[in-house]
Amino acid sequence: MTGGISGLCQGLVLECISIAVKGESRDLVGGLSLSVPPGQVLTIMGPSGSGKSTLLSYIAGFLDPRVFAASGRIMVGGEFIEYLPAEDRHVGILFQDPVLFPHLTVAGNLLFGLRRGRWRDRRKRQAMVSDALASAGLAGFEDRDPSTLSGGQKARVTLLRTLLSQPRALLLDEPFGKLDVALREEFRSFVFAHVRERGLPTLLVTHDPADAEAAAGVVIQLNDVVVRPSRIVETIGDGASPVAPLSMSGSRR
């Protein structure tokens, strides 16, 4: 155990999450509970259609209520957030595609997420953006058009944008999937280094075992059918409480 109870409160906790497609009896996700301490990466694996991305949408607050029925509690940093709109949850999310806004420069994209409530001064804001870019080996990229960046550069800018918005937890929706092998490893260690450095509780969804291995955390297998509470407790292993404390001894199936 690295986090302890206080660490868990700072982390990301899911309690009994169930998601179903409306009008279908079978649950996409059934009674899933888990917790991720700050700075750790929990990996969820499963074939496509197993509801991995849907789970992330629910946590981030984008689940379409017309299509899905979902329940369960989500706690980030000791606060329940499932009733909040997406923009107030402070949960960062990275998708498989970079989703950089093509109408803004690289700096414009980073400034977009930099909260005005916290940093008002224009020069200070620009300095923060330049520092972030420099830290990622992208010094001088401020005025570039995002569409002229390479795949790896786009991926890094997207992560920087999310980090600058000061999220309290990070969701990764197969963000390495479209990068080629060499880039993938490089970007992966870039992401995980930032996660550790900032102590972000992180949930990674992937179908690539190499991702899970690199994350060096607990791995949960979402099978094609249903994840039941009993099964999760069994998987994670530490007792009967619905929120099972995680042992961070490495990945297991």
Next chain:
Amino acid sequence: MLLRLAPALTLIVLGAPIVLGLAWTVLPAFGYFPAIGGTGLTLEPWRVLFASPGFERALLLTLTTGIGTTVLALLAAVGFCAMTAHRPSVLRLRSALPPLLASPPSAMALGFAFVIMPSGWLVRLVSPWATGFDRPPIGLVTVQDPLGLSLIGGLLVKEVPYLVLMIFAASAQVPVGHTLAAARALGQRPATAWLKAVFPQIYPQIRLPVFAVLAFSLSVVDMALILAPGNPPPLAVLATRWFSNYDLSLYYPAAAAASLQLVLVVLGLLAWLAIERPIAVLGCRWIERGGRSQVTQGLTDAIGVTTVVLGGLGVIALAGMAIWSVAAAWRFPHALPDGWQLSLWRTHGDQIGTVVGTTAAIGLTAVTIAAILTLACLENEQRRSLRPGTTALWLLYLPLLVPQIAFLFGVQVVLIRLGLDGTTSAVVWVNLIFVLPYVFLSLADPFRALDPRYAASAAALGASRWRVFFAVKLPLLTRPILVACAVGFAVSVGQYLPTLFAGAGRIATLTTEAVTLSSGGDRRILGIYAVLQTGVPLLAYAAALWLPLMVFRRFRGLA
């Protein structure tokens, strides 16, 4: 190869009348009009125009209603789309779009006038119990008001649904869901997220539609005849009035007014382009500030709700005309008719039938030609793997950007010389100028988006290119082709000025009859024409949606 000639032919069909028409409008504006004795070049027509009573006010009215409508229409459409970004339930209101889009401007203007006039539906609904009026209030001017507000309102009801549709269509090119999710994960409220992250990506694609709205609002004639003040009227109405006067010497100042109309539209478009850049810079500043103000969210919601109310007024306006057409007597302040009748439909049946027949014949012919030319151009483009450029798009939009009044008079001059004025074929051709762009624009996307593997598989099975076209592409595209035809048909039914000029006033369609009757006719007969003006295009839409279902009902993949 005939197919290779398709783009050139299309260009001639569209371009020749516009170029010749413009020339024969601009030349008389400088005094050159041999047919009635003008052989020298002079500035006299302009002096007459500038000196005509109320000219300055007419000019001002044209500018305020035209530019005001465009700015408000864009705001309303954007507000509505931003609002639907987080209230998907509002999207159900989309079902109100087809009638609003299909109804011709003049029908909408007639209905809108009845809703807002002092003796109209809105006042009736609150009278006499709330207002105490048991006769229409005198001194209250709500239609044809001197500021042109009722014209702006009527134009908005017509133009906002069009812009909303264009924004929806352009949204298909942008990963809206992911973009919104990314912006909201970065802390933006939904409507603001749409404004900051989605709209700037869409704007370049709706620029031409916005320009079409600007050109239309600056130079509209039929709606202005019904809703704009008469003395002085907007410039385009003034020109139309002089053109149709018996005094031939008025042709010169009329041509000058029509040419000035063209100048206004060109200047308007240039001004719009000029302020786009500074607004974009300010917009980027706003986006990069990273603010999360609730004010924008509230403001967009307010605009969105106003837009919904406006659309509601449009639907009510159409319903009002439908009720008039079957009303026996409908005295103020009653909210519903005192009695009902169908006798007017019967007694005017023959006459109405003829007019409907003429309207449908002109529309169907124009649409058929437009569809053939469009498909030929698109097939040619695909066979020669051409990439559609922006120039082609601007050329297609040309008929929607050049004010009708600025070239239709010239077209009439040319038609008279050819001895073709007042013939049905002339009317069809002039209708085609406006039908073709809409058919092309609605059909191009589905045609280009058709999965190329269908054609490739067919070719691999040994089918010739023509067989692929007729046996694979056309059947697969049945629905979009029919929908494009329905759109074109609705456009044709709505044309007023083209039918009036090319038909030399001798060919009566639903729209020309409705506008003619609008000044002082029996409101119940007016109701009949307005209902048919909307109903006939709506029937075409319904047929376009229903036919493929019937033909392909055995194939789930097509239906």
